[in-house]
Amino acid sequence: MAGTLVNRQHVRRRRLSPITAMRGAAVIVILALWQAISASGLLYNGVIPSLLAILRALVQVVFGSELYRNMAVTGFEVLGALLIGGIAGIAAGLALGASRFLSRAYEPYVHYLAPTPKIVFLPVLMAALGVGPASKLALGAISAFFPMALSIAAGVRQVDPVLLRVARSFRLSRFQIVRMIYLPALVRPISVGLRLAFGLAMVGCLLSEIALSNRGLGYLAAQDYAHFQIAHMYAVLIVVFVLAAAGNAAIVWALRRPGEA
Amino acid sequence: MSAELRDSAPTTNSQTSGSSAPLLAIDRVCKWFHTPEGVVRAVDHVSFQVHQGEFVSIIGPSGCGKSTLFNILGGLSGKSEGSVTIGGQESTGPHPEVGMVFQEESTFPWRNVIENVAFPLEAAGVPKAERLARAAELVDLVGLHGFERRHPAELSGGMRQRVCIARTLASRPKILLMDEPFGALDEQTRLLLGDKVLQIQQALQQTTLLITHSITEAVQLSDRILVMTYRPGRVKRIIEVNLPRPRSSEILASATFGQYVAEIWADLREEATRGMKDSER
Amino acid sequence: MATRREQFLARLIPMATGFATLILLLALWQGAAMAGYVNTFIAPAPWDIAQSFPDLFADEDVLGALAQSFAETFGAAAIAGAIGIPIGWWLHSRRLAGLAFENWVANLAAAPLVLLYPLFLVVFGRNAATIVAMAVVTALPPIVLKTKEGLDGVRRTLINVGRSLRLSHRQIFLRIMLPAAAPVIGNGLRLGLILSLISVVGIEFLIHFGGMGDLIATLGDRFEVAKMFAAICFVLLTSVAFFFIGEQVDKWLARS
Numbered sequence: 101m102a103g104t105l106v107n108r109q110h111v112r113r114r115r116l117s118p119i120t121a122m123r124g125a126a127v128i129v130i131l132a133l134w135q136a137i138s139a140s141g142l143l144y145n146g147v148i149p150s151l152l153a154i155l156r157a158l159v160q161v162v163f164g165s166e167l168y169r170n171m172a173v174t175g176f177e178v179l180g181a182l183l184i185g186g187i188a189g190i191a192a193g194l195a196l197g198a199s200r201f202l203s204r205a206y207e208p209y210v211h212y213l214a215p216t217p218k219i220v221f222l223p224v225l226m227a228a229l230g231v232g233p234a235s236k237l238a239l240g241a242i243s244a245f246f247p248m249a250l251s252i253a254a255g256v257r258q259v260d261p262v263l264l265r266v267a268r269s270f271r272l273s274r275f276q277i278v279r280m281i282y283l284p285a286l287v288r289p290i291s292v293g294l295r296l297a298f299g300l301a302m303v304g305c306l307l308s309e310i311a312l313s314n315r316g317l318g319y320l321a322a323q324d325y326a327h328f329q330i331a332h333m334y335a336v337l338i339v340v341f342v343l344a345a346a347g348n349a350a351i352v353w354a355l356r357r358p359g360e361a
Numbered sequence: 362m363s364a365e366l367r368d369s370a371p372t373t374n375s376q377t378s379g380s381s382a383p384l385l386a387i388d389r390v391c392k393w394f395h396t397p398e399g400v401v402r403a404v405d406h407v408s409f410q411v412h413q414g415e416f417v418s419i420i421g422p423s424g425c426g427k428s429t430l431f432n433i434l435g436g437l438s439g440k441s442e443g444s445v446t447i448g449g450q451e452s453t454g455p456h457p458e459v460g461m462v463f464q465e466e467s468t469f470p471w472r473n474v475i476e477n478v479a480f481p482l483e484a485a486g487v488p489k490a491e492r493l494a495r496a497a498e499l500v501d502l503v504g505l506h507g508f509e510r511r512h513p514a515e516l517s518g519g520m521r522q523r524v525c526i527a528r529t530l531a532s533r534p535k536i537l538l539m540d541e542p543f544g545a546l547d548e549q550t551r552l553l554l555g556d557k558v559l560q561i562q563q564a565l566q567q568t569t570l571l572i573t574h575s576i577t578e579a580v581q582l583s584d585r586i587l588v589m590t591y592r593p594g595r596v597k598r599i600i601e602v603n604l605p606r607p608r609s610s611e612i613l614a615s616a617t618f619g620q621y622v623a624e625i626w627a628d629l630r631e632e633a634t635r636g637m638k639d640s641e642r
Numbered sequence: 643m644a645t646r647r648e649q650f651l652a653r654l655i656p657m658a659t660g661f662a663t664l665i666l667l668l669a670l671w672q673g674a675a676m677a678g679y680v681n682t683f684i685a686p687a688p689w690d691i692a693q694s695f696p697d698l699f700a701d702e703d704v705l706g707a708l709a710q711s712f713a714e715t716f717g718a719a720a721i722a723g724a725i726g727i728p729i730g731w732w733l734h735s736r737r738l739a740g741l742a743f744e745n746w747v748a749n750l751a752a753a754p755l756v757l758l759y760p761l762f763l764v765v766f767g768r769n770a771a772t773i774v775a776m777a778v779v780t781a782l783p784p785i786v787l788k789t790k791e792g793l794d795g796v797r798r799t800l801i802n803v804g805r806s807l808r809l810s811h812r813q814i815f816l817r818i819m820l821p822a823a824a825p826v827i828g829n830g831l832r833l834g835l836i837l838s839l840i841s842v843v844g845i846e847f848l849i850h851f852g853g854m855g856d857l858i859a860t861l862g863d864r865f866e867v868a869k870m871f872a873a874i875c876f877v878l879l880t881s882v883a884f885f886f887i888g889e890q891v892d893k894w895l896a897r898s
Binding site for chain 1: 653655656657659660663664683684685738739741742743746749752753754756757758760761763764765836839840843844847848854855858859861862867870871874877878881882884885886
């Protein structure tokens, strides 16, 4: 097996794991297919620009200033949405999880409204808050609220009753029980809820920007589409996806526990 | 103190239809595994025979390779050495004449009781009316009459295991292999189900090989008991159980029963202690 | 031990409280609107909203819009199922592929895929194909993931029952693995359906092409706020119904 390699510590050779190899192969195949379709002219010319064109546009976008201005706006909207929607969601989730009465009274509404398309509220929000970032933030906050509330409520309920009985047998104070049993148990649901909330807030804010705005990454993409700058639009979308992945990873990392990746 | 090693051939058969050829013969079967710590011998030169109509139990401490043996006999896992002969022919892989009842819950939750029991017949292409009729007989035999249309989720653990037994019997196996089927149940349920198994065995004259860790269960049900050593698993002792048949759980009261149990425990205790010390290391 | 009556009340009272709260909020809203505290261009009085419901049917062909959204949603979910379940099966059966790509699919599930809709717009034009295609893309990841999860999660013992009966690979797959995985796969399809609905309504809203999304956007543009709110309620109720029926199907699948 790798016996001989182990001895040669000075040789910086790593065995290529089959998983990495497979992923690498997939990336190559996808890029090759893309380039082939682009060059073939199969689809209407601008729709699938060549990889080179996209790369150039990406460089343009990343090194220009326009991106960062708009990223700041969208970032503000998303973070604001997470803050407001997230905190409201945690509060609601704690209340619903802790009280069976509240859960039975109000959780069905949260549960059944969660999968509805929140974009339908945009006209109302825009009438109320104008066409600036505020209405987008509000939509994002509404989108973020639901997964957070449901995740936290479930998390509170899932604390093993046995652990609570152990805590009571040790006569821990209410505060200690919250700190030592509930809080650690809630890290996972908060992480899961936050990631969902982040994704939904992002979609909400960006779609609202596309719908009607004069600032933000969604607006940028919509402008590119309107002026048929397709390669540029791809570049913006790539940036958006990278940001989404980065945000996700950041949340996972921030809330990681020892023993998890 | 070295364990007594006995070779297989039993001197007497408690029940035999007259033929002397064993239905199931295993000869010097070994199984070893390669682990990061080295080679682990789970089963070491195990040999024994089971004759038509016999009820044989294999009992041993945890870690003696009983379940490994079960999987080898059932053909679900390979052996490193030795041979398994069924009905005179060497067998590798699952054998049509061998039926397996697993330790874990194995009813199909999406089928009701009668559909579960009819499953092997359905897979073999038996027409609907016939297979449902046969399944109904078996459902009766295991004492679940009236529960045919229930789903496993509505049944207790003991009832579900009975469904599994009925399902395995549906394929009319010559040899029934059972791996601690009642392990998850409480003592009293086990005793009652043991009675049920005795009734079934009596009615069908079913050749059965039972893996168990319960001494009372082994003595209650068996004609012969193989006591295994701790890893590497070998046959330490073969005990003939000369309690009269037909039997029931009332046999627990007899003095002879107690003697058998004591004898087996004396052997097992040593092995179980070694096992416990090993896991503490 | 609670009697049946106590148990019934223990469920009924909270539900009634929740409902009463809703009525109370509506009443407050109505009062505020009538007293002039609330700008009725932003939030029309509930009574006015209720009264516009019939107009939805009469003037706006809301049923037609609903039918269109439904058709697109179900169509997209069906296509996503037809594509996604085999992919999920492939990730399950080829261990290396599963290890390599499951993460990617999970990341796709979290990514704002809806943003790709301009591309579909350019390819398919401003018509139903764009909407359906976009919805398929958003619905795929959960279907793929849940299919893999369901097949992976079939208990080894159940498969061993099949092996001990000497069933062929195909028989084991069709008679044991698929039925065992069905509840989880069904869950994935339900999630796909929900995401499909969200995408469909969202894109209809953005590109003004038929269906409930377009209806809401149009009513908004026309400042017919009461009707718009009524349409929004309609969408909410529909989506709730969708979700509810999906849950019942889930329960039915899980019980069997």
